[in-house]
Amino acid sequence: MTHIVTRLCLRDTACVDVCPVECMVLGKPEEEWPWLYIDPDTCIDCGACVPECPYEAIFPEEEVPFDYEAPAGVWIANTKELLPDGAAFEGDVDGHDVKLLNAKQLSGGEILDLTEDIPPNYDFFSEGPGYDALD
Template sequence: MTHVITSLCLRDGGCVTVCPVECIVPGKPESEWPWFYIDPDTCIDCGACVPECPWEAIFPEDEVPSAFKAKEGQRLSMPVGTPGFTEVYDGVNHEGEPVHLEATKTLKAGEVVDLTPAIEINKKFFKEGPGYSAAS
C-alpha cells in the first residue's frame, strides 16, 4: 500500500520535507505534472506526509475518495489544457517560495468531486512520465 497525492495538491512541498524515505517528488514540467507524486515502490506507508499537507491532498491509496466533499475555496489543479481548469493560482509554498499553477479550478463548499483518478495518474507519472524516480 502507498499514499497518493490528489488533484487538491497546490505544491506546498511540506510533504517532501518530512518523508523519511524521500519518495515524494515534484512533477516537471509543472504544466504537464502539476502535483507532487509519491513513488509507490519506495513509499513505506508511514503517513508522515498527510498532516503536513495544508491542502488535505494526500490519502492512503485505498482511501482516496470518489465523492470528496469540498470546503469553500479548495482548489483542484490539473495539466494545462484540461477543460474547465482555467484559473491561475499564485501562492507560496511552505518555504515562502512562489507557486504558480496555470490550470486550477476553485470548488464551492459542498461540491462533490471524484479524486480517484489521481491513483492512476500517480502510477503513470512513475511508469510513463518524465523519467522521475525517488532516487533522482
C-alpha cells in the first residue's frame, strides 16, 4: 500500500522535505493536477509525510475516509471540473502562505468522500497526461 494525498492538500511542500525516498511530486500543470502526489511504486509506506502536512491531507490508502466531516474553515483544492464553484486564492491558511488556482473554503459539516482522490494519485504516475509533469 501507499499513502494518498487528498483534496485537502494546499500544495505545502513540508512533506516533500521529510520523504526518505523522494516519492512526492508537486502536480504540474496545477490546473490539471492541483495537489501533491505520491509515487505508489516508490513509496515505502513509512508515514513520515503524514505529521508534516499542516492540512492533514495525507492518509494511508486503506484509511482514506469516505465520510470525512470537514471542520469549519477547512480549504479544499481541485480542478475546475471537479470543483466548479472554486476560485483562485492567495493568502494565509493556518500560518502558511498559500497560492491556489482553484480552491474553496468550507463552512463546516460538509461530508467529503476523499476516496475519490485515490484514482488521480495513480493516474498522475501512469502514462496519462500527468506523466509529462515529471519532466
